[in-house]
Amino acid sequence: MGAYTAPFLWVINTVMIKLEDNKKFCAAPWTHLHVTPGGESLPCCYWNSDYLKDEDGMPTGSPDFGNINDYDTVNELMNHSAFKDLRNRFLNGETHPGCKNCDTHDAAGRQDQSGRNVFNNQFLTEKTKESVANTLEDGTAEPNIIYLDIRFGNICNLKCRMCGHGYSSSWYEDDVKLDELQQWKNETVQSLPIEYSKIQETRHVKKFLHVDCFDKIKPYIQFAEEIYFAGGEPLLYPEHTKILDVLLETNNTDCRLRYNTNLTSLTYKKKDIVQDYWKKFTNVHIIPSIDGMGDTVEYIRTNMKWDIFVENYNRILKELPDTYLSPGVTIGIMNVEVFPEFNRYCIENGWTKEWLFPNFINYPHNQNIQILPEWYKEKIVTIYEEHMKWIKDTYVNENYDETLPDTGTSQLRGLKTIVDYLRGEIYNETKKAKLLDELWRDLYKWKIISPDQNWTVKMPHLNNFFKQYKDKR
Numbered sequence: 001m002g003a004y005t006a007p008f009l010w011v012i013n014t015v016m017i018k019l020e021d022n023k024k025f026c027a028a029p030w031t032h033l034h035v036t037p038g039g040e041s042l043p044c045c046y047w048n049s050d051y052l053k054d055e056d057g058m059p060t061g062s063p064d065f066g067n068i069n070d071y072d073t074v075n076e077l078m079n080h081s082a083f084k085d086l087r088n089r090f091l092n093g094e095t096h097p098g099c100k101n102c103d104t105h106d107a108a109g110r111q112d113q114s115g116r117n118v119f120n121n122q123f124l125t126e127k128t129k130e131s132v133a134n135t136l137e138d139g140t141a142e143p144n145i146i147y148l149d150i151r152f153g154n155i156c157n158l159k160c161r162m163c164g165h166g167y168s169s170s171w172y173e174d175d176v177k178l179d180e181l182q183q184w185k186n187e188t189v190q191s192l193p194i195e196y197s198k199i200q201e202t203r204h205v206k207k208f209l210h211v212d213c214f215d216k217i218k219p220y221i222q223f224a225e226e227i228y229f230a231g232g233e234p235l236l237y238p239e240h241t242k243i244l245d246v247l248l249e250t251n252n253t254d255c256r257l258r259y260n261t262n263l264t265s266l267t268y269k270k271k272d273i274v275q276d277y278w279k280k281f282t283n284v285h286i287i288p289s290i291d292g293m294g295d296t297v298e299y300i301r302t303n304m305k306w307d308i309f310v311e312n313y314n315r316i317l318k319e320l321p322d323t324y325l326s327p328g329v330t331i332g333i334m335n336v337e338v339f340p341e342f343n344r345y346c347i348e349n350g351w352t353k354e355w356l357f358p359n360f361i362n363y364p365h366n367q368n369i370q371i372l373p374e375w376y377k378e379k380i381v382t383i384y385e386e387h388m389k390w391i392k393d394t395y396v397n398e399n400y401d402e403t404l405p406d407t408g409t410s411q412l413r414g415l416k417t418i419v420d421y422l423r424g425e426i427y428n429e430t431k432k433a434k435l436l437d438e439l440w441r442d443l444y445k446w447k448i449i450s451p452d453q454n455w456t457v458k459m460p461h462l463n464n465f466f467k468q469y470k471d472k473r
Helices: 006-017 081-091 097-107 115-123 126-133 169-180 213-221 238-249 273-280 294-300 306-319 339-348 374-395 407-422 429-449 460-472
Strands: 032-035 147-150 226-229 256-261 284-288
Touching: 032 213, 097 115, 115 147, 147 213, 169 429, 213 238, 226 238, 238 273, 273 306, 284 306, 294 306, 339 374, 339 407, 374 407, 374 460, 429 460
Parallel strands: 032 147, 147 226, 226 256, 256 284
Antiparallel strands: none
């Protein structure tokens, strides 16, 4: 890559000798390929794009780190100007506004939840260090891609309420109906029509990535140390089994397989995912997306069948006892009150034995639990405190230590995280009230276009909240 320059030598000394002193360094831009359903590249799935705001202070979307469809090779993509800038920031001991999530966790002493620490602990191999040391002054590098996170499209069989057609093909028809819906019934909080931007027809395409994308990433599969499958719904993609086939053909069965899946089906084109694939790998990590039980989750994740999910979950527990399996929980306004009931179900049925890491809905903003009024927040806190008392009384002994990953302590820590986040404030009272009105209207709009999905019946706890909310205004 050319003769060593003075800056280059400085890089070697800094990275190879004093890397432990660089608290802002992250190995991601040297080791990780993350591609969204539209082909856009990002540094990692922890990336926070909220630093890009419009004049009203609202997030505008993702930054430009290049699109895999616009490059002949992964190496060219990974040397997009934004990646080179990011590498230089890290080498200089600087952070980036997009690293907000990791900075927040690190500052709070929650290094186990920091993506930065995940990358440095798992992927800062000797070969990666060599790649870092060979980084040129302008940030150009030859990355050691050993962690793949490719979202091959938006194919999904569910219509989760916090999602949309960009990540779920099942949402498209409903979004068209919402776009066309002009008149609202008198059931709305404010009898004002809501204007929706015209839906781009290109979003109807169920596979965004060009056909040659798989060929671009194929050379990295046999050397991969971890592959993360998400979606859309990853188990519905032909690329999922194609990747697993390459891993088996190259005897890379120690590659860590991580999944975010709705777990609605465990077969693909007559292949049994459990027996034909997962059983042949040594490290399978499955995080099924599930936020509640019964009617609640069937509404939030429309088209999900609770009974089928339970059957599939218990099958994995039985047939793959050594597989990491734990619910991937997303907390929003629709489920925050009743989540403790589901959490108790998980504990009593052996569904969760390790850390509870809740995700929080930030977008759509009108589902963020921080916009809830204080009187309702206090009600929810009381519910959580009662649930945590049950855990302590049932599972935690007198030597309680929240740093230990057992059933009791791990769940308490996660539940406390929810309570702490709930008590936070994201907007002023006027903005919060506006967003709650928007959510109320959304619920009724969804009911209009899908009468069988009646939220007042399926989620009585939420219906009761809005009745009280209107009375208290």
